[in-house]
Amino acid sequence: MPKIPLDQWIEKLVSFLADNLQFLFDFFKMVIGGAVGAFSWVFHLLPFYVWIGIFAVIAYLVSRWGLAIFTVIGLLLIENLGYWDHTMDSLALVVTSTLISIIVGLPLGIWCARRDGVRNVLTPILDFMQTMPAFVYLIPAVTFFGLGVVPGVIASVIFAVPPTIRLTNLGIRQVSAELVEAADAFGSTPGQKLFKIQLPLAAPTIMAGINQTVMLSLSMVVIASMIGAQGLGADVYKAVTQLKIGEGFQAGLAVVILAILLDRLSQGMMKKDKKRR
Template sequence: MSVLPKIPLDQWVNAVVSWMQDNLKPFFHVITNIIQPIVDFFQMILTILPPAWTAVIIAFIALVATRLSISLFTLIGLLLIDNLGYWHECSETLALVLTATIISIVIGVPLGILTAKSNRWQKFIILILDFMQTMPAFVYLIPAVFFFALGAVPGVIASVIFAMPPTIRLTNLGIREVSKDLIEAADAFGSTGMQKLIKIQLPLAKSTIMAGVNQTIMLSLSMVVVASMIGAGGLGSVVLQAITRLEVGKGFEGGLGIVIIAIILDRITQGVGKARKSQ
């Protein structure tokens, strides 16, 4: 038994959450109005055509980004998902993952650049990233539900928090790995900081940044599945229903769909990163 009285940390956190709920409602409403249309847009794109046509288009994208074998796997995998009757859930999952990934990139790349430019900022941001990555994923669902209720938006928010660190870390790493000789040569020619960033550092760091984006996509997919517990929908809800009802077959089908999507997204992003590296 502790000699000192218990620190009321839970009460402090509850007080902060209550204050945010009472005073930051307009801010949360704005975020909802930004995220929900993006999710709806991606879902509309994925469902506007018959599933077979959409599968062919995605397979063609895979062919351009990677190679024929991956394209064939993409086509067969997506047609299998449609055959099992989970195309709508598949489109929901892809919409959530793509939205979370875009937000992670928009926020993460600038933060990675800031981290690479300043050692002080690096120490501070890396500390926060360590906290974000070691916190259990389920914990992120609690404030997301409090601030954004149930549905796709809190699922995207939780996914962004959980999946953004690799983009920041590898953007920082990629920029810092650029040869100092090239930077000195650019300085000798009178390049500004922005010119060095856009014309030298970011192009040379593209492969490393894409590796971070790849990890972010994978983590987003894993978190979107967990977020089905707060009404995010998608294939994660299929797995969750199977668990609650002890339907092993249905759970296997939902899990197989998630694996297919994970492999497709992983191979496409790896192919894009390799293509850019070879250029």
């Protein structure tokens, strides 16, 4: 049986896109690079102790003293180990990836909830995006966008956006049919039903999807460093390649602290939202 030349087809497709849509990729590179640079500038604008205070206040507001104390101790440890600047670079990458994932994922999730055909088409695509090894995404990303932080963000979005789409779709579909019928009976428009009934009631499920997206974006930090993205991932990657176990543990610990902080903050926001309801 002759072998299917799938690899050649993929390479021809990538070459075709690179030759004919480079202007579009350059535009995305400028926008995404500008966004990462802007967030990085903001996170480096204030001294570390000011940001620690800001994060501690946010942690207290969403989860009281326990998370606030952990925030102060964890971030002070990161500063003491000398990874503050790189942590802020990684945070800028995660924030940018998460925002893009939300901007893309929420409308697609709403569309899936309204159209079974769209859901049936997108579901296998999302399965493919989540199960394909993340390293594979780096190859076309580098081809289209070159080395640096932008292909890392693109790969992060591809890997991290499926939970937002899936759980937005699930949350809206779980809204009581009786409530939707009552809204129809009172003459609500589709937009009114969406923004006043479905999205508010689906908010906890949607926030759970966003929480997963944040964590998946952070998990791509180390992988993105392989193609030039700066931050904690670059420290971990350098330690691995040079077999520096101690430095690798320190950089990895900074990633863990940042991951726990982002996870607890997003979960605390979800709990706050539930209490208001």
